[in-house]
Amino acid sequence: MWSILKKSIWKYKELWVIIPMTTGILLGIRFLGLLQPLELSLYDLFFQWRPSEPIDNRIVIVAINESDIQKFGYPIDDDTLVNLLKAVKQQEPRVIGLDLYRDLPVPKKNNSGYQELLSIYTSTPNLIGIRKAIANREGDGVAASAILEKLNQFAANDLPPDRDGKIRRVLLSLKDKQGKTITSLSAALALQYLKAENIKLEVLDSQKQQYKLGKAIFSPMEENDGGYVRQSLGGYQILSNFRNFQDGFLVVSLTQILNGDIPQDIFRDRLVLIGITAESNTDYFITPYNSTVLGNSFPVTSGVTLHANIASQLIANALGERPVLRVWSKPIETLWIAIWSLASGLLCWSRRHAKPPKWSKFTFRIPRLALEITGLGTSLLIASYILFLQGWWIPVFPAFFALFTSTMVITSYKALSAGEARRRAIFSVIPDLMFNVNGDGIYLGQVNFDSSVELLYPDIENIGKHLSQILPQELSDRHLFYIHQAISTGELQTYEHCICVDGKYRDEEIRIVVSGANEVLFTIRDISDRKRAELAIHKKNAELAKTLDELKATQKQLVESEKYASLGSMVAGIAHEVNTPIGNSLMAASILENATNKFNASFNRGELKKSSLQAYLEKAKSSSEILSANLHRAAELIQNFKQVAVDRSSLEQRSFAVKDYIEKILTSLEPQLKYTPHQVIVQGNANITMQSYPGALSQIVTNLVINSLTHAYQGLDKVGLLQFTITQQGDKAIIIYSDDGIGIANENLAKIFEPFFTTARDKGGSGLGLHIIYNLVTQNLQGTILCESEMGMGTKFTIALPIRLPHSTTLN
Template sequence: MIKEFAPWQEIWNRVKTTLRQTARVWIPASAIAGSVIGLRTTGIIQPWELSYVDSFFQARPAEPVDDRIVIVGIREAELQQHGWPLSDRTLAGLLTKIESAKPRAIGLDIYRDHTVREGNAELERAFQTMPNLIGIQKMPDPESPGVAASPTLKKLGQVGFNNVIFDPDRKIRRAVLYWFENRQKFRSFSMMLALRYLENQGIREEGAPHDAKILKLGQAIFPRFQQNDGVYVNADDGGYQIIANFRGGAGHFRTVMMQDVLDGKVPAEQLRDRIVLIGSLAPSLKDFSATPFSGGFTRTPIEVAGVEIQANFISEILNVALGQRRLLKSWSEPVEYIWIWTWALIGTSVCWRLRSPQRSFLAVVLLGGGLTGICYGLFLAGWIVPFVPAAITLVTSATVVIAAIAHSQEELKRSKEFLSRVINSIPDPVFVKDAEHRWVVLNEAYSKLLGKPLEELIEKSDYEIFPEHEADVFHQQDELVFRYKNELEHEEEFTSTNGVTYHIATKRSLHKDAAGNLFLVGVIRDITQRKTIEEELRRTTEELYQSNVELRLSQDRLNYIANHDALTGLPNRILLYERIKQAIEMTKASNQITALLFLDLDGFKQINDTLGHAIGDLLLQAVARRLSGCLRTSDTVARLGGDEFVVLLPAIPDILTVTQIARKILSRLSQAFAISGQTLLVTTSIGIAIFPEHADDLELLIEKADEAMYHAKRSGKNQFSIADRIPVENHD
């Protein structure tokens, strides 16, 4: 029996011997990997992981424009021309123009939960006659109560939600395809449009997700995002989400301007058989969000319009469903743990073999480059792997081994020299402080920025070099890192010995050497130019805002003067005609009538001639006030000149109501006026014309009312007459 198991005993002995011989490699590697994995599960390093995924997006070769999607952008110029929100008539005209080009689907990325000015009937007709039109709604979520959909589009089932999921840094990296609420399933705006497009390829939803069901489009499977997938830790996985594989940032889709579409300047071929998205590109509407292509270490943060984000979602769904691109995927957690542990083993084994801080540093740099290349290559192939945890284990394991070697050889001085050479290879100023807040290592870039030789700075503190107020800030920030042992980045002022003050951003982190000594490492970036530019932009923005305010006030004043009577403040002939046109259009769309009352004061000329024009002007102003007090806010009182006034009554149910208003006006104006200590009496004659009974256009309606007024005046004054109606009705 013993002989039978002797080979296995020998194998086990060899394994134990190997484990003992390699303990200095696998024990620290396992401890470091376990620590990093544990740290990762807390979500502390998630921001770094997200940042590096963003950098891979930004480094990826530029992708061609997706010719299947066209954005009809609404820019600031269109807002100034048409106003916001766009009127129903403008929007109806835009949709009609686009539909005439025969696109495969139209996405209206504009909320339309209520009527906006004129043209509602035209817009409703457009909604009801465009089965390929998809509108939006916002589902209630923790950040907002939501926005309702267009009632018409909702009834037709042509609405998708446009909610997005923000990561903790307020960037959008995931797309929500379905939303579940009260056992109901809602499709997203992007999914609705993609499905409309895919119908022509014969691709439809299979296993339409509800709860745990998996979405399938054609041969493509869309796995549902889970809270710990990829670089995420305990993320919100509500609804049915996928990781968004953005094509690019702002301006990555073919875009035409709304006004060009309205003016017929966009060839129909550019829109035909495509998905056309209508949405805002105007900064003033603030419909912009950050994506993986926003920001970065070397680029200015650029946010992306909401309509472009929806275009990215649509493009990804189409590409995956048509087999033109893969979804971004991640490994299972056990595989990720093995990956992180492997890099810890690599770091410890290489550094133990080299046993030289200098060569170990070079090896770590090369290994870090290899790790970056592998992760980037896997990203291009559609895999998101843990780069940051692997890099942390690589660097940390190498650092631990190097520190252990230095400690065992009691070469603290050599360790400092090594650290000095490392930070001198960094172009940014770097400093290392001990627990007493004194510099122990500095690089040449720091010396150059400060304007002092290194030998005059070593073992000195901030208070010996900087002004007291700056030294206080540096000491407080350092103390926070020592106390809480967290990495900290802070912006501050830095005055060199030459008296030059810089704006700097300092990233501080805490490190411990092999002997257990704590060191604070700070890396400085000069952001003076950026701050100067930001200040100039702020001042320019304030100046432009003030100029715009003054321009709007001047324009509003000119518009008021052009459309109102200078004496009474009532609308003049220009504004009256415009409101008559609007009232006529409203009447055509309803079962009501519009009445026009033409008024001429009786006896005004005698008062004007005997008491003077000043008294006459005051009387006209008093008449204007009384007339305005007789009417609804929706009615219009206008002065045409002299003692002639016109009253416009839109949306009146019947002519009986008109005559009641006319009697009210006769009664009010026949009451005495107290003007400059004098009691004046005037009456008025009124002519009434009804649209459409007496006239079917503006000019004829005014003419009929004028004739009726003269008929009332000839018949005895202080009464009203209705066009084409005899006898005249006397005022009691």
């Protein structure tokens, strides 16, 4: 049992600190009186929220209102008062309270009424007059009628206001300057009324001034009762438990009584209070029912009505109809405040691991804890109001503040704890040594002490020591320099060093950042592995760079080989092409030579005939024509080849007509083209001239045509059309080359210009043709090339080249 209790106490250990702390702070605030205005305002509000009550038929108020004063004057003269008292006395009330100051006669004529008034005072033992026992601002009270004082038929009509002027306390008795105890008017009237009920005041504890009146027990109010704090008290006071002032009593006016316009026996066996209710009189008071925002506010209350209400309260208390308003003792109030603080604390604590609710998009997103705390606050208010109706005034605002303060403190503590836990979790997994040092170089301790970082120097033993006492001088001086740099500039300081530990070298990276006033945070990371890796990477990079250079050299050789292979293919084709006209020429020359020899033999023998001469001439003519035609063809082929070959081997720019030059290139490609069924056409503006490198253009055109012949028509039984279109756009010559072959697959389209990419490697393709084209266009000729293709529809290359290439551009 004890072990379970210990576990529970330890589980909520934070609450056992927060709850007493919160309760203690609130009790201190309450003791200072800072919550008194709020408590009194809620006290007033509870009165105003009370349900309406029936009229108390035991009390009748004779109200001297404004019209009575206008008719009879003020103060009311003795004759008028005599007539009033006779009319009231005639119906035999239990007690008559005269809430009028009559210390002096108020004659009407010849002082005749005053003697009769004194006679009535003497003959009416249940008549109680008033005096003001507490001095006013001028320092004097107001005496009662001398005859009434002599008969001891007077009472004090003083009412104790709070600091805000409201009457919330009831004065039952007080002592005058002579030390004589004077009963208050309300108490005197109530005691006189209750005599008929055989109820008398009994003393229960004279030292504690505890009295019993019927079913009610009265104890004097103390200065810190309820929401009051150090309230100055005089006389015997209790808390008010007022009735609802709205139409609470039977009221008749002076004029109604003197005119006989009152119900029969309205005063019989009742408590009758005579007083002024006229608005022009200053005998008005404010009560908890006046001046409110949330309750039912009534106008200010006349003194006579207030005394009637207090008397009604005392009579109802004695008869058990109304509870005496009481308060809890201070220990119980403290426990009450602590209970609400504990309730909110337990509720918040129980929610610390709760999963957040799943909200729908239509949900009004109020946190569950906020709703629960609001519900607790509402329950507190309702419980306090119900207890108030039962006659208990308990501390509400301290409990409210305890409820919400505990919630905020625990919520904040949870947030801080979660933040601290996250910080510790983060620090614990950081593989770096982290510690604080102040601006003077004093070691303040490790931050991530939960981490498994290897420590070169002990932590706890070095706290408070200077860095120079822990580290070698050179190392501590360097750290101090960067500490001062970080503090002066506010910027992160980063540096590396190499230290020797146990004969082994260790590389470290140090980061210093300002973490507080005159304080920095060190982060030290062991980067030995990183340094070794960097060294290995450096070596590998050197090897890779060497390999890359070798690959580039090999690629260059392959490109050159590809170029010369293309040129060699062209030479072979031209040689084969030239061989035909040369052979024809040789045959014609041989025929001519034979004919000449025969003609010469006939001439030498003298057998030359006209017919022989004619035959010889015909053979000579035909042979000459054959020789001329074939030699011209051979010369044309050689000339075109010579121009293209020179251009390919030359690094010089020159001006040339683009369309004418492409046609010459195609002429040199006729040996490759004549064994295919495909047709090559060139169209466009023949006047477009470029100042550029014709050899590069020759290589581009040759590679495009050869590429189409190699790849475009594989597996197709059709006569292909290879087409060059030349246009000009501004300072650009646009060469569009297209074929109607099988096209290029979409996944290969982005890779066609990459070196060594080919789909015909099994047929001897090197994958350098289009790569060479791309380099020639983009680098040598400073142009752009774009390829478009669709499977089954063919391929199109759009090449844009500057009309005039700057002379500073060199051919690579």
